[in-house]
Amino acid sequence: MKVDFNHCESLYWVFTQLCNDECDHCYNDSGPYGARISEEECMMIIDNLPERIDRIILSGGEPIADRKKLYNILDALRERYTDQGTQIMLQTNGDLLTEEILDTLIEKGVTRFDIASIDRFHKKAGARLMELAELFDSRGVNGEDKDPLVDKQNYLHGHPLSWGAWGATDDMWLGGNWARGRAIEKDIWKRDPEHNFCTILSGARNFLGGYEDIPQEISIQLWRINPCCPGTKFPMGDARKEKVADVLARMAEHPVFKKLNEGDPWRMGEHLGVSEAEAKARTRELENICLYCDAFFNDHLQDMNPDTFVELPVVNA
Template sequence: MKKNFNHCESIYWVFTQLCNDKCDHCYNLSGPKGERITEEECLSIIDNLPDKIDRLILSGGEPLAERKILYSILDKLKIKYKDKTQIMLQTNGDLLNEEILDTLIEKGVTRFDIASIDRYHKFAGKRKDEITKLFLSRNMSDEITEPLVVKNIYLKKDKVSFGFWGATEDMWLGGNWARGRALEKDVWKKDPSHNFCAILSGARGFLGGEEDIPQEVSIQLWKINPCCPGTKYPLGDARKEKVADVLERVSKSKIFHSLNKGDAWKMGESIGVTEKYAKERTYELKNVCLWCDEFFENHFDMNKLEPKNKNKIK
C-alpha cells in the first residue's frame, strides 16, 4: 500500500450524469434527467485532486452533453498539471464531430474511449466506422483499442489514441453490479461467487501496491469512492476535502486494507464480521456489491471509521 497519496496513478471522474441516452444497464442513472453538479463545484474538485496524477479519466453520463463544463475542466487541468497528466475521455461518441474533436485535442485530451459498442446504447456501435474514420483523419493511433487496464501500458501518451469497447457478456455487463438503472431493470450479475471488487474499477488497488493494475480512485460527481460502483456511503467529499487526505484517513483502517486487496468478504474480520458470514450473506443477496452495501449500512460507520452495533456483530 502506498504511503504518499498526493500522487495517484489513476482517477476516474464522473463529473456529470447528464446523458443523451438512457441505457437499461446504467449503474448511475445517467440520462436526460441525470444528476449534475455546477461548474464551480467541478473546479473546486480539481483544486482538491492530488498534486500529481498519472492519468485522469473524464466520464459520465455523457461528458459531451456538458460541453461547457467539460471545456472549463480541461482548461483548469492544463493549468494545474501542464502536460504531465494523461487526460482520457470516456464517451458514447454520439455527439462527437470534427469541430468538437479538434477542440478536445487542443485542450489536452490524449485518449478517447468510445464505450458504447454494445446492444444497450442508442446506436449500438453503428457509428463505429464513421468515428474511426474521423479519428484516423487526425492521425490518431489505434495501436491499443482495448480498455487500458494493464499497468504497463496505461501511461502511453506520446500520441493521441483511441479505442472502442462496451458492455459485453464477458466485461462490464458480465460483471454488472447491482446499482442504478441496472438494478431497476433487473440487469445485474446474480452470481454470489463473482467478485468485481478484485479487478480494476473494483476496489482492488485503490490505495496502491498492486503490481498488475494502476492505483485507481473513483469520483462519482463529488463522492470519493474506492471503486466505480461506489460504497454505500462515500469515503469523502471532493468538493470540500483533499482526495489525498481522504485516502490517508481510510488507509489507517483494516476494513479498507481488505478492499484494497479486492476482498470484500474479509473486510469485516477485524471487527468480528467473519468471512464465512460475509459469504453466506452474499449468497443470499446474490451479489458482492449488495453485501458491501449491507456491511456499511449495518456494521461499519464510514464517517467515524468504527464498528456499528458492536453487540450484534456476527
C-alpha cells in the first residue's frame, strides 16, 4: 500500500449528473434533471485534490451538457497542475460534441476523449460514431489507442491526442457496479453473486495502491470521495471540506477499506466477526456484490466508527 497519498495515479470525477440522455442503465440517475454542484464547490474540490495526479478523468452525467462549468474546471486544473504532466481525459456520450467545442476542449488541455455510448441503452446507440471519427480525424486526434483506461503506460508517457469508443455490455458494465440508480429501477443489472467488481479498474482494488497491474484510482461522485465508481453506501469523505490525501490516509488504517483495496469485499467484515462464508452466502441472497457491500455498511456502520462515514445531502441538486 502507498504511504504518500498526495500523489494519486488516477482520479475519476463525476462533477455533474446533468445529461442530455436518460439511459435505463444509468447507475447515478443522470439526466436532464440530474444532480449538480455549484462551480464554487467544484473549485473547493480542486483545491483539495492531491498535489500530484497522473490522470484526471472528467465524467458525468454528460460533461458537455454542463459546459460552462466544464470549461472553468479545465482552466482551474491546468493552473493547478501546470508542468506536472497530468493527463486530462473526458468521458462523454459524444452527442453534443461539435467542431467548436472540440477545438475549445483541446485548447483547454484535454488530450483523451472516450465516447462511452456505443451500446443499445444510449439514445443514439453509436449511430454518430462515424461522424465523430471524421470530426476527431479532422483535428488530428488519433483513434488507434482504444483502451487507455486499463494500461497506465498510456498516460504516464506523453499525451498525444487520442480517442476511443466503448459501451455497456452484459458481461461487463451491467455486472457489479450498475446495481445502482436507474439500473435498479429499470431492473437492468446482472444477477451474478460470483462477479467481483472490486477486482477490476473502477472497482475498489488498488484505490490505496500497492498493485502494479492496474492504476491506483479513486472516484469522486460530485463531492463524495469513494474507493470505486459505484461508491460505498457511505462516502469516505467530502472533497469540498477535506483534503483527499488526508481521507485516503485515514482509510489506509481502516480494516474494511484495507480489504476493499485488496479487492476482497467478502473479507471486509472479518474483524467484526463476519466470516467470508457468511458474506458469500449473503451475496448469493442479494445476487450482486455491490448490493452486499451496501447491506454490510447498513448493518455495521455503528461498528465502523460512524463519525468517519456521514451521508451528507447533495447541495444545489
